[in-house]
Amino acid sequence: MKRIIKKFRIDKRIRAGYGSAFLILLISYLITLYVNRQVLEQSKLIEHTNKVIHNLEDFLSLMKDAELGFRGFVINKDKSFLTPYYQSRVKAGPLFYDLLTQIINSKTQRDMMQQAKKLMDRKYDFLNSAIVQFTENDYRLTDSILQYEKEGKANMDSLGIIIKMMQDSERDILDKRSYDLQSRHHLLNTVVIVSLIVALLLFVFGFVTYVTENRARRLADRRAETYRQELEERVKQLDKANKELLEMRRMEKFAATGRIARTIAHEVRNPLTNINLSVDQLRTETDPDEENRNIFYDMITRNSHRINVLITELLDSTKFIELTAEAVSVNDLLDEALQLAKDRVTLNNIKVIKNYDRDICNISVDKEKIKIAFLNVIVNAIEAMETGKGILTILTYGENHKCMIEIEDNGSGMDSETLNKLFEPYYSKKAKGTGLGLTNTENIILSHKGNISVESEPGKGTRFIISFNFA
Incomplete structure (x- = not known):
């Protein structure tokens, strides 16, 4: 009982351990999922900030490209150098609105971007006015052009300055977001x-x-196996002792039956002898012509003889007989017994299965005596089976240094009361049976x-x- 309680506690502890571990892993997985999502969002924000910084740099570069294109035009007096200027004007508008969309969440940045737009438009106005005047004055520099250059x-x-301020602000945001990303990355690593x-x-x-429980289980299995083997051995010993006891009781019962039979035979035969002698004397003293008296004398003599025969059969079936032993094959003996019962087997359409x-x-x-014993058993089996449906199975094998014979039928079977009285003299449920066949069989086998x-x-x-014992 204590072992069972202890096992229950171990199982409970194991369940608690696995349950706690599963819960911890589930929580850590959820935290990892949440932190990973935060890291992804922070990465997107960092990417967005970097894009804003680069776009601001591109915005300023467009102004520089426009200014460089104007200076190349003035120096070389060739309008092809104005290509960067025109391209800058084309790109400036979309880039401005793109930046304005990217910094929509910061009012300060939007205000500075609006100022940058005004300065950009003013710069383009200065450059456009300078290009017009420079062209109209036959590509000569004038004071107004120089003034435009100075103001530009x-x-x-x-x-x-404005672009740098905006970039510095975005870099501050970038540093903060990078720090947050690093913190979340560390948290993610910690959770992992x-x-x-x-x-x-x-x-x-x-x-x-598992090792502990497996070791305990193997030990328990070994103990259980040991107990099982011991139990099987004890059952075998008990079965053997029980069989020996039953055999001893059967021998005692058989011997007691023999003693009783001999006593009855002695006590009955003496009066029968006197009766027979008296009948013979009466036959000689009475008139031979008295037919009625002779009939009664014959009846007395016949029944006296019948009683004597029954007593002789009882004595023969309950006394140990003298044997003339020889080494023979049990399979051959069974075949010879079957041959003697061949007519009965054929008449009842019995199927015989031999597993020798x-x-x-x-x-x-x-x-000869063993054939009689086998024949009695086979005949009893045939008579117990239904005609046309009977199967008689005969098996021989060696077991525990003994020759084993099994004769089995598929007949009606017997109840426990019949089994207990099966070998008793004159016990029979057959209409014409004497009840001495199996008694004689037992006598032969025990002999x-x-x-x-x-x-x-x-x-x-x-x-x-x-x-039987082997030869």
Whole structure:
């Protein structure tokens, strides 16, 4: 009982351990999922900030390209150098609105972007006016062009300052977001490491628990196997002792029956002798012509003879007989007994199945008497089966240094009361049976130091198990 309680506690502890580990892993997985999502969002924000910084740089570069294109036109007096200027004007508008969309969440940045737009438009106005005047004055520099150049430079410096301020602001945001990303990355690593540690602890816990429980289970299995073997051995010993006891009781019963039979035979035969002598005397003293008296004398003599025959049969079936032993094959003896019962087998349309051990050793028996014993058993089996549906199975094999014979039928079977009285003299349920056939069979087998037992159930047939020592 204590072992069962202890096992229950161990099982409860194992369940609690696995349940806790599973819960921890589930929580760590959810945290990992959440942190990973935050890391992805932060990465997108960092990417967005970097894009804003680069677009601001591109915005300023467009102004520089426009200014460089104008200077190349002035120096070389070739309008092809104005291509960067025109391209800058084309790209500036979309880039401005793109930047404005990207910084829509920051009012300060939007205000500065609006200022940058004004400075950009003013810068383009200065450059456009300078290009027109330079062209109209036959590509000569004038004071107004120089003034445009001076004001454009100041405008460009202001634009550069605003763009730099915006970039610095975005870089501050970038630094903060990078720090947040790093923090979340560290948190994610921590959660992963903790999860791995928990998983490792779970593995170690499971392994140790499995090894412990497996060791205990193997020990319990070995003990159970030992107990089982001991129990089987004790059952075998008990079965052997029980069989020996039954055999001893049967021998005692058989001997007691023989003693009773001999006593009855002695006590009955003496009066029968006197009766027979008296009848003979009366025959000689009475008139031979008195027919009625002779009929009664014959009746007395006939029944006296009948009683004497019955007593002789009882004595013969309950006394140990003298044997003329020889080494013979039990398979051959069974075949000869079957041959003697061939007419009955054919008449009742019985199917015979023989499963002989062909390598079985010989037995030392009185051949004719053992054939009588086998024949009695076979005849009883045939008479117990239904005509046309009977199956007689005969089996021989060696077991525990003994020759074993099994004769089995699929007849009506017997109840426990019939089994207990089966070998008693004059016990028979047959209409014409004397009740001495199986008694004589038992006498023959016991005289050979053999053993006979019967297994039967109503409706399931009967099996006779006979054993002899090998020759």
